[in-house]
Amino acid sequence: MNDEPAVGLVVTGIGTVGADGFDFRTALGRHGYKYLPAASQYFLAAAKRALAQAGPDALAAVGPEERGAAVGTNSAALALHHTMDGTVTATGAGDLSPVTAPYFSINLFGSRLATEHDLKGFNLTFTSPRVAGLEALQTGQRALATGRARRLLAGATEEALPEGEPGADTSEAGAVALVLEPEPAARGRGVAALGRVGVRSFFLPPKVAASAEGAERAAALLRDALDALGHRPDRPLAVTAVLDGSPVGAAMAAALDEQAQGGRALGGQALGGRALAGKSERVAAGAGALEPVARVAAALGAPDGHPHAVVTAAAEGNAAVCLVTPGARLNARAGTEASAIQDAPAGSEQPMNGRRRASDR
Numbered sequence: 001m002n003d004e005p006a007v008g009l010v011v012t013g014i015g016t017v018g019a020d021g022f023d024f025r026t027a028l029g030r031h032g033y034k035y036l037p038a039a040s041q042y043f044l045a046a047a048k049r050a051l052a053q054a055g056p057d058a059l060a061a062v063g064p065e066e067r068g069a070a071v072g073t074n075s076a077a078l079a080l081h082h083t084m085d086g087t088v089t090a091t092g093a094g095d096l097s098p099v100t101a102p103y104f105s106i107n108l109f110g111s112r113l114a115t116e117h118d119l120k121g122f123n124l125t126f127t128s129p130r131v132a133g134l135e136a137l138q139t140g141q142r143a144l145a146t147g148r149a150r151r152l153l154a155g156a157t158e159e160a161l162p163e164g165e166p167g168a169d170t171s172e173a174g175a176v177a178l179v180l181e182p183e184p185a186a187r188g189r190g191v192a193a194l195g196r197v198g199v200r201s202f203f204l205p206p207k208v209a210a211s212a213e214g215a216e217r218a219a220a221l222l223r224d225a226l227d228a229l230g231h232r233p234d235r236p237l238a239v240t241a242v243l244d245g246s247p248v249g250a251a252m253a254a255a256l257d258e259q260a261q262g263g264r265a266l267g268g269q270a271l272g273g274r275a276l277a278g279k280s281e282r283v284a285a286g287a288g289a290l291e292p293v294a295r296v297a298a299a300l301g302a303p304d305g306h307p308h309a310v311v312t313a314a315a316e317g318n319a320a321v322c323l324v325t326p327g328a329r330l331n332a333r334a335g336t337e338a339s340a341i342q343d344a345p346a347g348s349e350q351p352m353n354g355r356r357r358a359s360d361r
Contacts, residue, residue, distance in 0.1 A: 008182055008183035008184070008196075009141055009144060009145075009152075009180045009181065009182060009183070009196065010180065010181065010182075010183045010186055010193035010194070010195065010196050011178050011179065011180055011193065011194045011195050011196065011197060011300055011327075012053070012054040012055070012058060012179050012180070012181055012186050012191050012192075012193065012194060013049075013050035013051055013052070013053040013054030013055075013058065013177075013178065013179030013194070014049075014050055014053060014176075014177075014178055014179075014194060014297050014300060014301075015045070015046035015047060015048065015049030015050030015051075015052075015053070015155075015175075015176070015177040015178075016046060016049070016174070016175070016176050016177075016294065016297055017042045017043075017045045017046045017049070017174050017175045017176075018173070018174040019038070019042070019159075019160065019173035019174050022041070022042065022045070022174075024036075024041045024045070027041070027044075027045035027048070028041065028044055028045055028048065035097070035099040035100060036112060037076065037077070037079075037080050037100065037109065037159065038079075038159045038173070039073060039075075039076035039077075039109055039157045039158060039159040039175070040076075040109050040110075040112055040113075040157070042157045042158075042159075042173070042174055042175035043071055043109070043110065043113060043155065043157035043175040043177060044112060044113055044116070045175065046155060046157070046174075046175035046176055046177035047113055047117070047153050047155075047177040049177070050153070050155075050177040050178060050179045051117075051153075051179060053179075053194075054179040054181075054191065055189060055191050057189055058151065058179055058181065058189075058191075059117060059118075059151055061151075061185065061189065062149075062150040062151055064118040064119070064120040064121075065120045065121055065149075066121055066149050066150040066151060067117065067118065067119040067120065067121050067149055067150070067151045067152075067153075068119060068121035068122040068123070068124075068140060068143055068144070068148060068149035068151070068152050068153070069110055069113055069114055069117075069119045069122070069123045069124070069140075069152070069153045069154065070122075070123075070124040070125075070126065070136035070137070070139055070140035070143075070152065070153075070154040071109065071110045071113075071124070071125055071126070071133075071136055071154070071155060071156065071157060072125075072126040072127070072128075072131075072132030072133035072134070072135055072136040072155070072156040072157075072289045072293070073106065073109065073125070073126075073127060073132055073133075073156060073157050073158055073288070073289060074127060074129060074130070074132055074158065074287070074288045074289045075158050075159055075160075075161050075171070075172070075287065075288050076106065076109050076157055076158060076159050077106050077109065077159075078159070078161055078162065078165065079159050079160065079161070079162050080100060080159075106125055106127060107125045109125065109157070110123055110124075110125055111123070113153065117153070119153065121143075121148055121149030121150075122143055122148055122149060124136065124139060124140065124143075126139070126289075128201075128289075128314075128318045129289075129314035129315070129316045129318050130242075130244075130285060130288070130289050130292065130312055130313065130314035130318060131201055131289065131292070131312060131313075131314065131318045131319065131320040132156060132289035133155060133156025133176070133289040133290065133292060133293035134199045134201065134289075134292055134293065134296075134310075134312065134320040134322050135199070135201055135320065136154045136155065136156065137154050137155075137178070137180075137197060137199050137293075137296075137322065138199035138200070138201060138320070140152045140154040140180070141154075141180065141197075141198075141199070144180070144182075150181065150182070150185070151179070151180070151181050152178075152179070152180040152181070153177060153178070153179060154177070154178055154180065155175060155176045155177035155178055155293055156175065156176055156288075156289045156290045156292075156293040157174070157175035157176075157290070158171075158172040158173055158174065158175070158288040158289065158290045159173055160172075160173040161287055166287075167286075167287030168287070170284075170285075170286040170287045171286065171287055171288070172286040172287060172288035172289075172290040172291060173290075174290060174294075175290070176290065176293045176294050176296075176297050178197070178293075178296075178297065180197075192327060193327050194300050194301070194326075194327040195299075195300040195324055195325055195326045195327040196324070196325040197296060197300070197322055197323070197324050197325075198229045198230070198322070198323045199229075199320055199321070199322045199323075200224075200225035200228050200229055200320065200321050201318070201319065201320040201321075202221050202224075202225060202319050202320070203317050203318060203319065204217065204218055204221060204248050204251065204252070204313065204317050204319050205317050206246070206247050206248055206315065206316070206317050209246075209247040209248040209250070209251035209252075209317070210247035210251075214247065214250075214251035214254070215251050215254035215255050216255075217251070218248075218251040218252045218254070218255040219255035219271065221319065222252070222255055222256075222271055222311065222321060223271055225320075225321040226271065226274070226309065226321065226323065229321070229323040230323075231274070231307055231309070231323055233274045233275075234275075235274075235275075235307055236275050236276070236277035236306050236307075237271070237274050237275070237276055237277060237306065237307050237308070237309055238276070238277040238280075238281075238299070238302070238306045238307070238308040238309070239256060239276060239280035239281065239308070239309045239311060240280070240281040240282075240283060240295045240299065240308065240309070240310050240311070241253065241256055241280060241281070241282050241283065241310075241311045241312070242283045242285045242291050242292045242295060242310065242311070242312040243282065243283075243284075243285055243311075243312065243313060244284070244285040244313075244314070244315060246314075246315035247315075248313045248314065248315055248316075248317055248319065249285070249313055249314075249315070252311060252313045252319065253282070255271075256271075256280050256311070277306040283295065285312065285314075291312075292310055292312040292320070292322070295310045296310050296322050296324055299324040299326065300324055300326055300327065301326065301327075302324075302326045303326075305326050306326070307323060307324065307325055307326075308323075308324040308325075308326065309321055309322070309323055309324070310322040310324065
């Protein structure tokens, strides 16, 4: 494997796919995809678009054992499971399709992706309620940081829930895929960084969330996550919160509302005294893990370049924060550093390529 450490990971490709109007023949090809579950088709198409943006050598620059994938989902298999249950109940297991039967296992939904792109480093699937896509980003980046691979395809995919299933009225269907690689590698290929993402996940027990201390506890967890992700309180922060109406969602929303109101109820410390870049955006959570990743993808393209926190939580207590540094800010910083290197006197110490100085964290 390449001995260069996978530091300073950046996003170089983004692919998004919606279920409305999706045709696998147009998105993927006429042959070989017909019997794949819809969620697999969506993620294959999103990955194809992300890799096209990252460039043809995004994966080819490293060997198969240096490529990894991580995908999050909550409902990719549910419609298929319903169909299989109906077949078994009506006529017996012998009538299950040998083409689709293997997909009873959620871990196989990313298998075609690994086969098509020769991803032999790792291939992970996450299913935690609502945060699965962000956990895929978090764990995938951790794997690269420890040398498990040099390139990462990560994101989320969902299929619509069957009618009558809890949450069917807020079903998600589609996929988002991101390509991540070390910043020095992107610069070496002449590809602009679309941004940087960092994720911290945590757990807020529903009983705690429903208590009088729920908002305070949620605020403390949010502060800790942002601190761990390296966000400085003096930098303006845009916030998008993907939340439901559960006690956990309400506690997270209350913490953010108190920050927006000056933190009066929490002594000005709802988010560690951070200044919000405008009013925080509130998004009603759907029945799946797709929306938070879609919001991360949207934040990467923000023209103002402000750091952007995407916050989400599930009724079960799973929660996560993704800190997005848009490409506009990264590229502006890269230009400043390049100018500083050019103007620096001979013999002066310069930051290592791809590594952030403490003052930049």
